[in-house]
Structures are given as structure tokens and as C-alpha cells.
Amino acid sequence: MGAKTPNILLKLAGISVEFQERVALRHIDLNVEQQEIVAVIGPNGAGKTTLFNVICGQVKPSSGTIHFDGRDITRWSSHRICHQGIARTFQIARPFPQMSTRQNILMGLWFGAGKPYGSPAAQARAEELLELVDLSPKVDLPAKELTLSEQRRLEIARALATNPRFLLLDEVAAGLSPHAIKEMAELIKTLRQQGLTLLLTDHFLTLTSKVSDRLVALDQGEIIMEGKPDQVLQSADVISAYLGERNQERS
Amino acid sequence: MIRTATSPAVLGFTAALLFFIFSPFLLQDNAVYYRVMTMTFFYGALALAWNLYALTGNISLGHAAFFGLGAYGSALLSHYWHLSPWATVLFGGMVGAVYGLLWTVAFGCLRGARFALATLASVEIPRVIIDNWESFTFGSLGVVGITGFSAVRVGSVSIALGESLKAQYYLLLCCTLVILLIHRQFIKSKWGWAVRALREEETAASMLGVNVHFTRSVTLLLSAFLTGLCGGVYAHLMGLIEPPLVFSLHISALPLVLTMFGGRYLVCGPLLGALILYPLDQVLFHSLLPVGHSILYGLIIIVTLLFFPHGIGSWVQRRRTFS
Numbered sequence: 001m002g003a004k005t006p007n008i009l010l011k012l013a014g015i016s017v018e019f020q021e022r023v024a025l026r027h028i029d030l031n032v033e034q035q036e037i038v039a040v041i042g043p044n045g046a047g048k049t050t051l052f053n054v055i056c057g058q059v060k061p062s063s064g065t066i067h068f069d070g071r072d073i074t075r076w077s078s079h080r081i082c083h084q085g086i087a088r089t090f091q092i093a094r095p096f097p098q099m100s101t102r103q104n105i106l107m108g109l110w111f112g113a114g115k116p117y118g119s120p121a122a123q124a125r126a127e128e129l130l131e132l133v134d135l136s137p138k139v140d141l142p143a144k145e146l147t148l149s150e151q152r153r154l155e156i157a158r159a160l161a162t163n164p165r166f167l168l169l170d171e172v173a174a175g176l177s178p179h180a181i182k183e184m185a186e187l188i189k190t191l192r193q194q195g196l197t198l199l200l201t202d203h204f205l206t207l208t209s210k211v212s213d214r215l216v217a218l219d220q221g222e223i224i225m226e227g228k229p230d231q232v233l234q235s236a237d238v239i240s241a242y243l244g245e246r247n248q249e250r251s
Numbered sequence: 252m253i254r255t256a257t258s259p260a261v262l263g264f265t266a267a268l269l270f271f272i273f274s275p276f277l278l279q280d281n282a283v284y285y286r287v288m289t290m291t292f293f294y295g296a297l298a299l300a301w302n303l304y305a306l307t308g309n310i311s312l313g314h315a316a317f318f319g320l321g322a323y324g325s326a327l328l329s330h331y332w333h334l335s336p337w338a339t340v341l342f343g344g345m346v347g348a349v350y351g352l353l354w355t356v357a358f359g360c361l362r363g364a365r366f367a368l369a370t371l372a373s374v375e376i377p378r379v380i381i382d383n384w385e386s387f388t389f390g391s392l393g394v395v396g397i398t399g400f401s402a403v404r405v406g407s408v409s410i411a412l413g414e415s416l417k418a419q420y421y422l423l424l425c426c427t428l429v430i431l432l433i434h435r436q437f438i439k440s441k442w443g444w445a446v447r448a449l450r451e452e453e454t455a456a457s458m459l460g461v462n463v464h465f466t467r468s469v470t471l472l473l474s475a476f477l478t479g480l481c482g483g484v485y486a487h488l489m490g491l492i493e494p495p496l497v498f499s500l501h502i503s504a505l506p507l508v509l510t511m512f513g514g515r516y517l518v519c520g521p522l523l524g525a526l527i528l529y530p531l532d533q534v535l536f537h538s539l540l541p542v543g544h545s546i547l548y549g550l551i552i553i554v555t556l557l558f559f560p561h562g563i564g565s566w567v568q569r570r571r572t573f574s
Contacts, residue, residue: 112460
């Protein structure tokens with residue numbers, strides 16, 4: 001194998017994804033270290049969500065390998081990847097709409113973390129997670145009745161319920177108020193302190209610039225720049241590919 | 252905990268069960284009652300078996316394939332090997348499950364309308380084969396003179412399941428109760444939650460550790476097995492089967508109508524649908540409209556979908572909460 005390096009938790013090597021004629025990701029090499037917060041940025045259609053889908057086993061790469069904690073997980077199905085300790089949220093929240101907030105979280109505890117069905121320990125952990133994302137008053141409400149921001153927080157709690165070591169947050173700041181973004185940044189920092197490694201995507205850079213150790217800029221399925229946030233945000237390539245688009249949106 | 256101790260659903264179920272156990276003592280030898288109720292229990296069992304897979308969110312329009320194969324598997328084994336029907340119905344269930352396994356391989360990745368259409372089409376394959384393999388299956392002539400269930404001895408009493416309508420009534424009541432119990436355990440267990448997660452949001456379920464393919468496949472096998480078992484029981488009760496009878500659209504569609512009417516997500520929903528609709532159809536509508544009485548089912552499905560999409564059982568359902 002030889003893929004395991006002491007500090008590297010996730011290692012993508014030469015990942016390409018093709019959908020029929022279109023290339024969604026082209027030869028992506030990416031390493032994420034333990035307890036690092038890495039943000040993938042890029043304009044719409046750059047391949048951020050596809051990258052997440054490949055890591056989580058929802059899209060199979062046409063070439064390349066993915067190693068997680070030294071294990072080759074390239075063609076594994078999503079539930080096995082979950083059991084290895086990878087959890088994610090979705091760009092458009094996908095709660096179980098008819099289940100209550102608590103039941104949504106219990107699903108992660110029973111199936112992801114393997115807590116015994118109906119055990120008091122699972123119930124207690126669900127309460128803790130609800131507390132963490134500030135949803136305690138809404139425990140018995142069906143998830144479909146939550147607001148967008150609440151559904152995003154529910155997804156984070158549900159992902160954490162699977163007891164992950166690596167958490168992928170897809171556009172977690174989209175549609176949130178500045179205050180909510182600040183709270184999200186605090187939550188992300190807390191999670192890192194608890195030992196988690198995080199990979200985020202953020203189209204508008206509102207959150208990533210606050211919390212990430214490293215930015216990876218994607219454009220048209222390729223990594224065009226990688227490094228410290230300041231460094232990446234000042235790169236001419238990134239500005240033309242990404243910030244250029246944002247300036248156009250503003251004007 | 253799920254509140255069940257004093258819920259109206261439990262009281263209603265107990266009352267109905269006591270009624271069905273003791274009513275033969277009051278009615279003595281009312282042949283119509285036995286015939287209608289035996290078939291009611293039979294369709295209730297079929298609807299419960301069908302609903303197991305429908306709970307995953309995929310609606311099957313082809314359960315007649317499992318039913319017909321179960322009926323033929325059981326009848327032919329009994330015909331050629333002269334085994335007891337008690338053994339051959341189990342074989343019928345297994346034949347259904349084998350065809351279910353083929354479904355998981357062939358349409359495992361289909362969802363929604365495409366799945367439903369594929370299942371509808373898949374009934375034709377065994378039907379055409381059985382219809383044309385005359386040397387083995389007797390083709391369109393069907394299998395006649397299928398051995399009935401042998402008598403069961405309980406102490407000094409011999410229960411003639413082959414002839415007595417009352418005995419058949421109790422046999423089907425027991426079969427239905429067993430399938431109801433399986434349906435209940437299925438819904439209330441951790442497995443049931445996995446199935447519910449698949450139904451509500453499959454991608455999220457897989458990312459939370461639910462093995463999507465395994466859960467769907469095993470659920471389908473169980474549903475196919477029980478439907479095949481019902482097919483076997485039908486063959487030995489009726490003594491006659493032919494391809495248009497056991498592979499009919501009616502067999503595929505009726506469980507759907509009964510379940511939608513009774514309540515898809517309720518433990519007793521499919522059975523409740525059968526207990527209301529089948530006697531109503533046979534006793535009332537059959538005498539009023541001897542030819543077009545099955546229009547009733549079409550009308551009922553439309554009215555149900557429009558006015559109470561969760562079935563009439565949801566009226567009595569209490570809100571179930573976890574503490």
C-alpha cells in the first residue's frame with residue numbers, strides 16, 4: 001500500500017471523473033492532514049460537490065485512488081465509507097422529512113455509530129447533539145417543518161451522530177445570516193478541537209476565510225491553486241476564475 | 252417507548268380478533284360467511300406481504316409473478332412428488348423468493364415509475380413459460396385436482412382442512428395473523444427504520460451507514476417469499492390453478508388497492524383495507540353490479556388518493572412518539 005503517511009488522513013491521487021462526454025474532475029491530487037480544516041473554493045460548476053460525492057462513494061471515479069487513514073476506499077459503497085469514519089452534509093439539505101428532528105439524529109446513531117437500537121445511550125447522545133446545534137426546542141418537530149438554517153444544523157448533528165473522524169460540509173454557509181455564519185464558524189472550530197478533520201466547500205468565501213487552514217481553488221474540474229487563504233485569494237488565477245465572477249455579480 | 256397500551260388501535264384490533272375467533276360459534280354453518288371471510292383473510296395476508304416491499308418506497312405492480320410461481324411451484328411439487336401440501340407451500344414460497352432474487356439483480360437500481368413498469372412486465376415471463384411448457388405444467392389447461400390440505404389432529408379432534416369451510420377459515424386467520432406479526436416486527440424494528448430511511452431519503456440513508464442494496468434486497472426476498480407462500484396456500488385451497496388466474500393483474504393490483512385504502516404505514520393498514528373492502532365488494536357490490544363490480548376498486552383508489560392519502564387507518568392512528 002504505502003499510502004499511509006503519519007499525519008495524512010485523506011489522500012486523493014489522480015482522481016478524474018467523467019460524465020459521458022464531460023470531464024467533471026481532472027486529475028485531482030489532494031492530501032488532508034489530521035485535524036486540518038481545508039476549504040474547497042471555486043465558481044459554480046467547478047466540481048466541488050462532485051469531489052465530495054467521489055470521496056463519499058456516491059460517484060465512482062473513472063481513474064485515480066482515494067486512501068482514508070491508509071486504506072484504499074476508492075470503490076467502496078457509501079455505507080462502508082460512513083463506517084470508516086467519513087460523514088457529510090449536502091449542498092441542498094436532505095433530512096428525512098417525515099421523521100422528527102430527534103429521529104433523524106437517531107438514524108445516524110443506530111446505523112452509523114452502531115449504537116444499539118432503542119438504547120438509552122443513543123437517546124442521551126441525541127440530546128447532546130441537539131444541544132450542540134441548538135435544536136433542542138424542536139426535537140419532536142418533523143424535519144420538513146424546520147427552516148433552511150435549522151435543516152443545515154440538523155444535517156451537521158446527524159452527520160456527527162455517525163461518530164466520524166472526517167467531516168465534509170457542503171456549502172454549509174449558503175443562505176445563512178452573518179450572525180449564523182459566525183456561529184457556524186465557532187461550531188467548526190469546536191469540532192476541530194474535538195479531534196475532527198474537516199473539508200468544506202464555500203461558494204461565497206464568507207465562512208472559509210474565517211476558519212480554514214488551507215484553501216484549494218478548483219476551476220473547471222482542476223486544482224488551480226492551493227495554499228494559505230491569503231495567498232490563494234490574492235492569486236491572479238483565482239481572482240480571474242472566481243473573484244472575477246463575484247465582482248460581476250456585485251456590479 | 253411506543254404508546255400502545257390503551258390506544259384505540261389496539262383495542263380495535265383485540266375486539267376484531269375476538270370477533271373473528273368466536274363468530275363461527277354464533278353463525279354455525281353459514282357457508283357464505285366462511286367463504287367471504289376466508290378470502291378476506293387471504294387478500295389481507297397478500298396485502299401485508301406486498302406492503303413489506305412497498306415500505307421501501309418502491310411500488311411493485313408485479314407481485315402476481317411471485318404468487319403464480321408459488322402456486323405452480325407448490326402444486327407441481329405436490330403433483331409429481333406427492334408431498335404433503337404443508338411442505339410444498341414452503342417450496343412455493345422459495346420459488347417466489349428465487350424470482351425475487353432475479354428482480355434484485357435485474358432491477359435493483361430502478362426506482363419509482365421505472366421500477367413499477369419493470370415489475371409489471373416481469374409477470375409475463377413466467378406466465379408465458381408456464382402457458383407453453385405443456386409437458387410439465389399442463390399449459391393453459393392448468394393444474395387440476397391439486398391435493399387439499401390434509402387433516403390436522405389436535406388431541407382426539409381431527410380438523411378436516413381439505414373439506415371443512417370452518418377449518419379453512421381458521422387456517423387463513425392463523426396465516427394472516429402470522430404475516431401480520433412479521434409485518435409488525437418489520438415496521439417496529441431497527442430494520443423498519445432503515446427501510447423508512449430509504450423511503451424518505453435514500454442518499455442520506457446510505458451516508459448514515461444504511462446498506463441500501465442489502466436492505467432493499469432482503470426486504471424484497473421476504474416479501475416475495477411470503478407472496479409465494481400465499482400462492483401455494485391458494486393452489487391447495489382451490490384445487491385448481493391456471494396461468495391467467497394466478498398471474499393476473501388482479502393479484503398484483505388488489506394488494507395495492509387494499510393497502511392504500513387501509514393505510515400504507517400502519518401495522519394493520521393493509522389488513523384493515525382487506526377487512527373493509529373485500530366483504531363490501533363480495534356481499535354488496537357483487538350482487539348489485541355482477542359484471543362491473545371491480546370498478547369499485549378503481550373508484551376507491553382514486554377517492555383514497557384524493558381525500559385521505561395516508562389511508563383510512565390514519566384516522567384512528569395516535570401520534571407515535573419516542574420518549
